[in-house]
Amino acid sequence: MRLRRRGLASINAEVRDGILPAADSVALVPLEQASGAGSVRNYRVVALIIACALFMEQMDATVLATALPTMARDFGVLATAMSGALTSYLLALAIFIPASGWLADRFGSRTMFRLAILLFMGGSLLCGQATSLPFMMGARFLQGLGGAMMIPIGRLVLLRSVNKEDMVSAMSWLIMPALIGPILGPPVGGFIVTYLDWRWIFWLNLPIGTLGVVLVTKYIGDYRAERRSPFDGVGFVLSGVSLGCLLFGFEMASRSGEAATGVGLAAVGLVAGWFYIRHAARVPNPIMDLSLMRIASFRLSVIAGSLTRITQGAQPFLLPLMLQLGFGMTAAASGTITVAGAMGSLAMKGLAPRVLRRFGFRRALVTNGLVASAGYAVCGLFRPDWPVAAIFATLLACGFFMSFQFTAYNTIAYDEIPKERMSSATSFYATFQQLMLSLGICTGAAALHGGMLVSGASVPSLGDFTAAFLVVTAISASATIFNLRFAKDAGAELSGHRG
Template sequence: MRVRRRGLASINSEIRDGILPAAGDIAQVAREDNAVDHTPKNYRLVALIIACALFMEQMDATILATALPTMARDFHVPATNMSSALTSYLLALAIFIPASGRLADRFGSRTVFRAAILIFVAGSALCGVAPSLPFIMGARFLQGLGGAMMIPIGRLVLLRSVAKEDMVSAMSWLIMPALIGPILGPPVGGAIVTYLDWRWIFYLNLPIGLLGVFLVTRYIGEVRAETPVRADPWGFVLSGVALGCLLFGFEMTSRTGELPLALGLVGIGCVAGALYIRHARHRADPILDLSLMRVPTFRLSLIGGSLTRITQGAQPFLLPMMLQLGFGMTAAASGAITVAGAIGSLAMKGLAPRILRRWGFRRSLIIGGLGASAGYAVCGLFRPDWPVPLIFGVLMVSGFFMSFQFSAYNTIAYDEIPSDRMSSATSFYATFQQLMLSLGICVGAASLHVGMLGGGHTLPRLGDFTLAFWVVTAVSASATIWNARFAADAGAGMSGHRG
């Protein structure tokens, strides 16, 4: 059977919210004996299955940040080196997200989605038995390979499986578990590290993932594009080498004695990036379409959002480490505090449309960016004698403003993108989202390392965390320059702002 063609214009609101990727043209559903047709009764189940995969991925990431100091102790490495465990996962996302849509169109979204869950579960199992930092870096990269396919394709499955009139209801089922993951992650991770063993963080994914594979096989139909986009193997290799070498080169600058190797990797990354730019200019359908940067709102959103995401990437790495190493808190106590940012983010979701309607994108992004930067600058001033409710409140406000920034950037980015280029735009944007989050961890770790070298000590102190927070905050504050370049009426048709 066939699903009827659904123009991208009809789902622009979901795409512009950064929730869904763009669909291909006409897709074919291959009916199999164990696949269930869409009916008004089962679309909620399809959405919930996909939401559980998203919940697993989001919760895994937030739990891990709480466990890093304990893992560093078990691996006998400096705590700052544990940034590699976060970077390797985000690196895999940045490399493989551009190829996920093409794989789904060629091999079928259900097949690739199911394989992605199995890869994520296999990576989780290897993380659970990891004896060293290099081992867990490889296992986390494997997890990231699964996550890169699991989340974008899962959302694409929902887009192609749910009737238009059911989409709003289906999206509510999809979004809520994904928002709950970051809220539960820090306290659950803290409890596991404090009362059990950090390895259970990864073992929890095994039963959830295997159940997901069964449910996907039973309830989700196969979807393929009739005419898949031509593969771009050279583009994939060159972009992957560029992203990989640049990220690991920047990350290694925070390690003692590895500066020559780090500079070599950065140099290789720059050469590969230049070769990719040359390749993309001579290809009609490159895996990352650089010509999108000619679109003003897309370009400004990408640059401003990238600078902001550097701070957002560094914060989950720096804050739990500061609370545990600098304040002497247990993992459970720090997890109970770091959940504040996720609560602030959740509180923002219902207010963002009203704020944008009242103030418009340019003014809202300027004010929101300054508010988020100020909040994270205050985090650098946290000290053990600060009242916990005050720390919690600052983190909630910071999370509120930062989440608003991402909602606005993810929306305005697609204002001027034509429907036939929406798929390329979402892949390009998602890749740079993950790249900047990875770079944020690198910048945070490098700043912390510089503070330790300047002070002549081997363990980070509170002053070192202050320096690191202020460095990444200065980066996000610089996004104000780009926010001010948006036209006064940019995105007015989307926000309803009339100036």
């Protein structure tokens, strides 16, 4: 059902007629309709605006990794100390993503999405002015605050702007930044560091963000909840401690010499998570609504999607290392090859709705999931004597099939979610996305280090990379167990599948 301008009397009538639930329901009220929001096909414009904002956020994170050695030299610190610039951003994500849904309901989805872009721009401006590591860490935390709201609120804005039958097409646009950003980041970062100043990594966000604010104001409507729940402060603290420690733990465990500290932090995160689960069971409106997992399509999408995202998080970590350490390629050369994945995800965009309409979500997720996993297994078999064209074609196929898989997961997750619970669902889903991508880096690093321990080598061999790729491939392939549990007609209204 598409959201339309309506008054309180209309909402009350819908409650009486059973269209909207009464009792503790949360009705959505349009605060202000954007000038371009009335078009039936406007969802493509909305999806592209949100996708560009998310691309800015995803691109920034991966470009920064390439520039860390140069920044360390300018700040007068060891390159390993620059990990603080990454973890401070992750900390902000962990703390504030769960609160994003409540903020959107309280102050309006467009208002908060626009504020998220402005905060990200402010953090980028300060990052470009940084003269020390502590300054950079504070600026990155501010960037992370904006990024934490852009991720789930951007998806929420789209879900509230699109008809069900158009959701697959809209999600295929939205999924691209998560796949393209990490792939394009290394070559773009290498170009900026080589030919410009590293500060341009952050300054480039300013014109993109300014354009985003203008387009959001013009094309995106503003909706908030008429009946607002109180803020769950205790849950906010517990979830922040839990997710922050887990993210820090996963990130530190992926670096040699800090595995023990990472495991300790992850243990603290698990304990805090246990306390949060107990707390969430006792309060009516927890900041992360665990009762959403009772909804079959949402639960299966979270679980299967999480397993697949572990593999997706590991691939951008393992592949550049293999091409540079195992093949002897330069950073620029390996970055040029990995662009193939981005091209594959772009090719998928127009085909996803037709494939889902023909085969339905269940069959498509099962079959495509196995093919996508097999593609990453082939990546582990790359060798220096492989033709570059063969490597490029394999990565192109990997990008295509994995992009389709995430488009399907991100769409079917909201099939049975009521409109009044959409904000809670988007923040919950985005939290698990970030957690699993970070866990993917940890898993890939652990598998690689395990192979090195077995062989007694100080530098990973091609065989170690093969073993690591096979480990993460097995994880994504295990998602088939849960894909098979989707109902045969799951998401039929979204895809138009009637077979």
